[in-house]
Amino acid sequence: xxxxxxxxxxxxxxxxxxxxxxxxxxxxxxxxxxxxxxxxxxxxxxxxxxxxxxxxxxxxxxxxxxxxxxxxxxxxxxxxxxxxxxxxxxxxxxxxxxxxxxxxxxxxxxxxxxxxxxxxxxxxxxxxxxxxxxxxxxxxxxxxxxxxxxxxxxxxxxxxxxxxxxxxxxxxxxxxxxxxxxxxxxxxxxxxxxxxxxxxxxxxxxxxxxxxxxxxxxxxxxxxxxxxxxxxxxxxxxxxxxxxxxxxxxxxxxxxxxxxxxxxxxxxxxxxxxxxxxxxxxxxxxxxxxxxxxxxxxxxxxxxxxxxxxxxxxxx
Numbered sequence: 001x002x003x004x005x006x007x008x009x010x011x012x013x014x015x016x017x018x019x020x021x022x023x024x025x026x027x028x029x030x031x032x033x034x035x036x037x038x039x040x041x042x043x044x045x046x047x048x049x050x051x052x053x054x055x056x057x058x059x060x061x062x063x064x065x066x067x068x069x070x071x072x073x074x075x076x077x078x079x080x081x082x083x084x085x086x087x088x089x090x091x092x093x094x095x096x097x098x099x100x101x102x103x104x105x106x107x108x109x110x111x112x113x114x115x116x117x118x119x120x121x122x123x124x125x126x127x128x129x130x131x132x133x134x135x136x137x138x139x140x141x142x143x144x145x146x147x148x149x150x151x152x153x154x155x156x157x158x159x160x161x162x163x164x165x166x167x168x169x170x171x172x173x174x175x176x177x178x179x180x181x182x183x184x185x186x187x188x189x190x191x192x193x194x195x196x197x198x199x200x201x202x203x204x205x206x207x208x209x210x211x212x213x214x215x216x217x218x219x220x221x222x223x224x225x226x227x228x229x230x231x232x233x234x235x236x237x238x239x240x241x242x243x244x245x246x247x248x249x250x251x252x253x254x255x256x257x258x259x260x261x262x263x264x265x266x267x268x269x270x271x272x273x274x275x276x277x278x279x280x281x282x283x284x285x286x287x288x289x290x291x292x293x294x295x296x297x298x299x300x301x302x303x304x305x306x307x308x309x310x311x312x313x314x315x316x
Contacts, residue, residue, distance in 0.1 A: 085125050085133035088152035088222060092117060098147045098226040099237060105170075111225075112170070118152075118222045118242040119169065120176040123201040127244050130154060130220035138223075140191045143239035147226040155241060157196055158218045158249065159188040164209045169201075182209065184246060185238075186217065197227055199242045206248050216249040 095110020097103060103111040122130075134156035143150055164184045168174075173181075178201050185195045198219050207215060221243020228237050 083126075083129050083132075085129040085154055087133075087154055088118065088121070090152050093151050093224075096151060096225050100225075100228050102225075102227065102240070113172070115224065115242075116170055116173040116176075118224055119173045119178055119181060119199065119201065122221055122242050122244045123173075123176075123178045125244055127220070127247070130243060131156075134220040140188055140194060140196070140239060143223055144194075144226060144237065147223075147239070150223050151225065153223050154220060155223050156218065156220050157186060157188065157198075157241070159186040159196065159216070161186050161207070161213050161215045161217045161246065162195070163211055164203075164207070164213060165211075166209050184217075184219075186219065194236075195238055197229070197238045197240045198246070199224075199240070200245050202245050204245060204248065207246055217246045218249055219243055219246055 093114045095108060096114055097108060097111055102115060105112040133154045135153060136156045138150060138153065138155050143155070162185050164182055166180055166182050169178045169181050180201070182200050182203055184198045184200065186198055187193070187195045196219075198221065200219075200221070203209075207217070219241065221241045224240045224242050226237050227240035228235060230236075
C-alpha cells in the first residue's frame with residue numbers, strides 16, 4: 001500500500017510540469033514548484049521504512065517552507081464596486097505578542113504566520129474596501145493602551161509621513177504575490193512625537209521612499225500589535241498597522257503646507273509658558289532683593305548719623 005501511494009504521488013509530480021505549462025500563469029510558477037517539491041518529498045517519505053529518514057525529510061521540508069500555508073482569504077465580491085472590508089477573526093491572531101518586535105518564524109511561528117496573513121489579505125483587498133470598513137473612532141490611545149482588544153480591527157489614521165523604507169517580504173507572503181513591503185512612520189499632530197508604524201504592499205506614484213519625508217497622508221488597514229522598536233532616545237512602543245497603500249491627503253496637500261507635528265503639539269508651548277513664568281519669578285525676586293538692599297542702606301545711614309551726633313542735654 002505504501003509503495004502504491006508513493007507511485008501515485010510520484011506520478012502526480014511527473015505530470016505537474018505539463019499541467020503547470022498549460023494552466024498556470026508565469027507569476028505563479030514559484031508556488032506550483034513548491035507544491036511539486038512538497039508532493040515529491042511526501043512521496044519519498046511514504047516510500048521510506050526508517051522513521052529517522054522520514055523525520056529528516058519532514059524537517060528538511062519545514063526548513064524550505066514546503067509545509068507553510070496561510071488560511072484562505074474571504075472570497076472576492078463580484079462586480080466593480082469594492083466590498084466593505086471586515087476585521088480579521090481574532091482567533092487567527094492569538095499568538096501575537098505585544099510590547100515586542102515583530103517575531104520571525106523561529107521566535108514565534110504563530111505571530112509570523114499572523115503577520116503574513118494580514119500582509120497577504122491587505123494586498124488582496126481594494127483600498128476602497130478598506131476605506132469603507134475602517135473605524136474612525138479608534139485613536140492612538142485606544143491601540144496603545146488596549147492592543148489585544150482591537151487587534152485585527154480596520155483603523156483609519158492621518159498624519160505626516162516622515163520616513164518610508166522598502167523591504168523584501170517573507171517567502172510565505174511572496175508565494176501569495178507580495179514580493180515587497182514598505183514600512184512607513186506616520187506622526188499624528190495630536191500625539192506629537194509618538195508615531196504609528198504602517199506596513200503597506202504598494203505605493204502610489206506620488207509617494208517615494210526616503211529617510212526624511214514631510215508628506216501628509218491617510219491610511220486604512222488592520223491593527224496588528226503594539227510594536228516595540230529602538231529609537232534614538234531608547235526603546236519605544238508604537239501601534240503597528242498593515243494595509244494595502246498610503247493615500248496622499250487631498251485636503252492638506254503636501255507637507256510644505258502642513259505644520260510639523262511638534263509645532264502642533266501642546267508640549268512645547270507648555271514648556272515655553274513654564275520658562276516664561278520662571279523668568280518672571282526670577283526677575284521679581286531680583287528686583288525685590290535690590291529694593292530691600294536699598295532700604296537697608298538707608299536704615300543703616302540713619303543709624304550711623306544718629307550714633308555720631310553729639311549729645312544735647314535737655315533744657316531746664
